[in-house]
Amino acid sequence: MKDVAERAGVSLMTVSRVLNNDRVAIATHDKVMESVRALNYRLDASARSLSSAQSYLMGFFYDNSLGGYISQYLIGVLQRCNELGYHLVIESCSYGESDVDSIVEGLTGRYMLDGVILPPPLCEYAPLLDALDKAGVRYVRVGPGLELERSSYVSIDDYRATFEMTERLIAQGHRAIGFIKGDIHQGVAVTRFEGFRDAMDKHELPVDAALVAEGSFSFASGMEACEQILGAGKPVSAIFASNDDMASAVIATAHRRGIRVPEELAVAGFDDTNIATSIYPQLTTVRQPIEELSGQSVNLLIEVIRADSLLDIKLQKKEILAHSIIERDSTLIS
Amino acid sequence: MKDVAERAGVSLMTVSRVLNNDRVAIATHDKVMESVRALNYRLDASARSLSSAQSYLMGFFYDNSLGGYISQYLIGVLQRCNELGYHLVIESCSYGESDVDSIVEGLTGRYMLDGVILPPPLCEYAPLLDALDKAGVRYVRVGPGLELERSSYVSIDDYRATFEMTERLIAQGHRAIGFIKGDIHQGVAVTRFEGFRDAMDKHELPVDAALVAEGSFSFASGMEACEQILGAGKPVSAIFASNDDMASAVIATAHRRGIRVPEELAVAGFDDTNIATSIYPQLTTVRQPIEELSGQSVNLLIEVIRADSLLDIKLQKKEILAHSIIERDSTLIS
DNA sequence: AACGTTTTTGTTAACGTTAACGATAACGAG
DNA sequence: CTCGTTATCGTTAACGTTAACAAAAACGTT
Numbered sequence: 078m079k080d081v082a083e084r085a086g087v088s089l090m091t092v093s094r095v096l097n098n099d100r101v102a103i104a105t106h107d108k109v110m111e112s113v114r115a116l117n118y119r120l121d122a123s124a125r126s127l128s129s130a131q132s133y134l135m136g137f138f139y140d141n142s143l144g145g146y147i148s149q150y151l152i153g154v155l156q157r158c159n160e161l162g163y164h165l166v167i168e169s170c171s172y173g174e175s176d177v178d179s180i181v182e183g184l185t186g187r188y189m190l191d192g193v194i195l196p197p198p199l200c201e202y203a204p205l206l207d208a209l210d211k212a213g214v215r216y217v218r219v220g221p222g223l224e225l226e227r228s229s230y231v232s233i234d235d236y237r238a239t240f241e242m243t244e245r246l247i248a249q250g251h252r253a254i255g256f257i258k259g260d261i262h263q264g265v266a267v268t269r270f271e272g273f274r275d276a277m278d279k280h281e282l283p284v285d286a287a288l289v290a291e292g293s294f295s296f297a298s299g300m301e302a303c304e305q306i307l308g309a310g311k312p313v314s315a316i317f318a319s320n321d322d323m324a325s326a327v328i329a330t331a332h333r334r335g336i337r338v339p340e341e342l343a344v345a346g347f348d349d350t351n352i353a354t355s356i357y358p359q360l361t362t363v364r365q366p367i368e369e370l371s372g373q374s375v376n377l378l379i380e381v382i383r384a385d386s387l388l389d390i391k392l393q394k395k396e397i398l399a400h401s402i403i404e405r406d407s408t409l410i411s
Numbered sequence: 412m413k414d415v416a417e418r419a420g421v422s423l424m425t426v427s428r429v430l431n432n433d434r435v436a437i438a439t440h441d442k443v444m445e446s447v448r449a450l451n452y453r454l455d456a457s458a459r460s461l462s463s464a465q466s467y468l469m470g471f472f473y474d475n476s477l478g479g480y481i482s483q484y485l486i487g488v489l490q491r492c493n494e495l496g497y498h499l500v501i502e503s504c505s506y507g508e509s510d511v512d513s514i515v516e517g518l519t520g521r522y523m524l525d526g527v528i529l530p531p532p533l534c535e536y537a538p539l540l541d542a543l544d545k546a547g548v549r550y551v552r553v554g555p556g557l558e559l560e561r562s563s564y565v566s567i568d569d570y571r572a573t574f575e576m577t578e579r580l581i582a583q584g585h586r587a588i589g590f591i592k593g594d595i596h597q598g599v600a601v602t603r604f605e606g607f608r609d610a611m612d613k614h615e616l617p618v619d620a621a622l623v624a625e626g627s628f629s630f631a632s633g634m635e636a637c638e639q640i641l642g643a644g645k646p647v648s649a650i651f652a653s654n655d656d657m658a659s660a661v662i663a664t665a666h667r668r669g670i671r672v673p674e675e676l677a678v679a680g681f682d683d684t685n686i687a688t689s690i691y692p693q694l695t696t697v698r699q700p701i702e703e704l705s706g707q708s709v710n711l712l713i714e715v716i717r718a719d720s721l722l723d724i725k726l727q728k729k730e731i732l733a734h735s736i737i738e739r740d741s742t743l744i745s
Numbered sequence: 746a747a748c749g750t751t752t753t754t755g756t757t758a759a760c761g762t763t764a765a766c767g768a769t770a771a772c773g774a775g
Numbered sequence: 776c777t778c779g780t781t782a783t784c785g786t787t788a789a790c791g792t793t794a795a796c797a798a799a800a801a802c803g804t805t
Contacts, residue, residue, distance in 0.1 A: 435784085
């Protein structure tokens with residue numbers, strides 16, 4: 078940096094200011110930038126962190142049950158991070174596996190991470206939230222269903238979403254509708270079921286216990302749940318699964334049993350993940366705008382960081398983004 | 412750190428040594444660790460980086476076309492990284508999108524990254540390799556098919572894998588076998604086709620041009636390719652797709668056309684990704700041990716880093732791990 | 746022209762660690 | 776017991792940046 082400063086005939090501080098977009102006379106700015114380019118100079122990230130007490134590193138906690146869908150979260154998060162000059166560090170952490178404290182300690186080397194993004198299901202994992210709170214790490218959650226008063230978050234309205242999808246199925250003439258719950262330890266699983274139940278109630282349709290099965294959001298659990306519902310021997314004309322993995326398991330099960338979708342059985346999912354369009358027939362589902370959600374979580378996180386370090390305020394901001402219902406071939410009768 | 416040193420009655424240097432597993436008398440070690448625990452002390456990552464010229468950060472370049480499969484790479488990489496005290500930074504970079512230089516510059520703040528892991532398809536993206544070489548960033552590639560002399564890498568033997576799978580199909584009695592190529596700009600796509608072709612040759616079976624279609628490794632391209640092959644009107648009893656996404660597209664297309672799998676059409680894929688077991692019927696495929704490959708890439712990368720900083724040697728090491736053939740319901744006739 | 750304001754730039758002192766080298770203590774062999 | 780060797784520990788000086796404050800320059804007002 079000294080070389081740059083000398084070449085431009087200014088002080089170190091001025092160079093630093095130019096490189097950090099601080100207030101500098103435009104003429105000076107240009108002079109400095111010219112030197113920077115000529116010498117192909119870059120700030121040293123470590124020195125910068127040490128001096129400024131910021132790492133420009135965001136954390137992203139990843140649980141394997143997020144599986145392939147991590148990519149959809151990553152798109153939004155990475156884009157915002159890059160736009161804002163941050164880099165993204167992935168930390169793996171398994172829901173239920175309890176070395177949470179040591180994980181949090183591991184990234185606690187004082188200014189290692191400026192903040193953390195928590196996608197599902199970790200956004201609802203209380204021990205992790207506790208550890209982060211204790212360590213004073215700032216975080217924003219994406220799509221939590223539990224402990225909503227605990228931190229800033231972005232989400233969709235899961236209740237309204239399942240409510241609306243259920244009404245859509247009812248409007249299509251379905252009366253006997255099966256439902257596959259997600260992992261009931263997760264808040265969204267409960268919320269989604271409530272939306273289904275209340276929509277059925279509203280239209281005075283019974284929620285038959287034999288047509289409601291518990292899954293865990295995984296494909297395998299979806300197959301079991303579907304077998305259970307179909308095995309009950311009661312008539313069902315549609316099954317609404319709490320996520321796309323389980324919905325695709327319903328379709329797979331139907332194929333295996335020779336049941337035609339959607340003619341004999343309509344199937345609806347939730348999330349609009351990649352798999353929704355990678356199976357036949359393509360899945361009718363609730364679309365969560367995951368990219369927007371996760372991108373917005375970065376914006377929020379930065380606000381939280383600013384509020385914390387500038388004003389020493391623990392900001393709590395909640396944002397609900399719009400979902401939509403995507404109708405594809407698994408429910409429409411062509 | 413000063414507090415820890417005073418409490419333990421030693422110098423700063425000794426504390427540093429204890430925390431870095433340097434040679435220290437065992438009694439001193441214990442004394443220091445006691446203080447560390449009592450004061451709940453952690454090393455400051457930034458200061459450590461600044462002083463030691465190491466960031467303990469590995470980069471992982473991510474291209475969207477990796478899509479959901481990033482999770483399978485992540486598992487191996489993250490585990491090794493954590494074991495070795497490293498953290499993982501995800502950088503997004505799109506194959507073909509050409510701001511490669513600015514991306515590499517962005518992480519070039521001298522010691523920002525100790526090294527980089529390159530999964531497909533970026534492991535074959537020459538402009539990126541050029542930029543990394545120019546910037547002096549050390550990297551290891553996972554599963555490259557091109558420019559094999561250019562750096563260290565870990566991979567499987569794609570040629571042998573398709574060769575063996577093809578022989579397996581032939582042994583099951585198939586004679587008219589269709590093949591869907593991957594994106595021909597990628598080395599593995601070519602290699603995999605060669606394995607298929609040579610196996611057919613060996614058994615004196617013709618490789619009918621009408622039964623070979625070009626895809627791009629995506630589900631959509633697989634559907635098109637499959638339509639093309641089936642539309643040719645020639646008899647086909649099996650289709651071997653260059654990856655699982657395209658193989659599942661073949662199955663979806665078969666469903667749509669009312670062709671029974673595997674009775675009327677056997678289908679084989681490549682990779683053994685999650686989707687292989689998330690569809691009906693489950694996919695016969697070549698299993699790449701992605702976790703092992705990616706985990707091993709971290710080991711290699713650390714060797715490369717060591718060799719470079721200690722001996723100033725550009726290490727080139729190649730490792731081939733074993734693949735296997737997983738037979739599931741898309742080829743067996745029950 | 747003198748003075749308050751604001752804008753722009755410079756100086757100094759950390760930030761918390763480790764490299765490099767030096768000093769001391771412990772040990773073994775002759 | 777002496778001396779060389781090795782194991783252990785301490786001192787000093789960076790590492791490259793920015794915060795905080797100070798100074799100077801530019802500007803507008805009366």
